[in-house]
Amino acid sequence: MKVKQISIFLENKSGRLAQVTRVLGDNGINIRALSIADTTDFGILRLIVSDPDLAYRVLKEAGFTVSATDVIAVEVTDEPGGLANAMAVLQEAGINIEYLYAFLQKASKAALVVFRVEQLDEAVAALQAAGIHILSGREVYAL
Incomplete structure (x- = not known):
C-alpha cells in the first residue's frame, strides 16, 4: 500500500522547474501529483509519477539532487x-x-x-x- 514519492531539491531560480518537467516528459513519465515547498534560496519538489524508478534515475542523470520516500x-x-x-x-x-x-x-x-x-x-x-x-x-x- 506504499507509494513511492520522488523529491527533488531545486535552487530557487528561473527555469529549474521547467528543466525537471522537460526531463520527465522527454522520458515518457507522467506527473500524477506534485507539491512544492520553498524558501528564498531553494525548494523541494515532491512528485508522484507514473514510473518513479525511471524518474529517479533520469533526474539523477540530469544532475538533480533526488531522493525517494x-x-x-x-x-x-x-x-x-x-x-x-x-x-x-x-x-x-x-x-x-x-x-x-x-x-x-x-x-x-x-x-x-x-x-x-x-x-x-x-x-x-x-x-x-x-x-x-x-x-x-x-x-x-x-x-
Whole structure:
C-alpha cells in the first residue's frame, strides 16, 4: 500500500522547474501529483509519477539532487468532513503527519490525499481498520 514519492531539491531560480518537467516528459513519465515547498534560496519538489524508478534515475542523470520516500495515498470522500475523518483516525492511533497534499482522481467521486507519516505501516493498518481505502502504488501510478 506504499507509494513511492520522488523529491527533488531545486535552487530557487528561473527555469529549474521547467528543466525537471522537460526531463520527465522527454522520458515518457507522467506527473500524477506534485507539491512544492520553498524558501528564498531553494525548494523541494515532491512528485508522484507514473514510473518513479525511471524518474529517479533520469533526474539523477540530469544532475538533480533526488531522493525517494514512501508515502500513502488515501481515498477520502469528496464532501465536507471527508478529510477530517481520515485525520481523526490517524490522531486516535497516535500517528504524526509530517506533511500531506491532495490530488484529483479521474474516475471517482473521491478525493485522494498523499500522507507522509512517521509510522507508515501503523497508519495503513489504522486507516484500513476504519474502512478507509488506501491505494496501492500500482493504482496511483496508473491514474
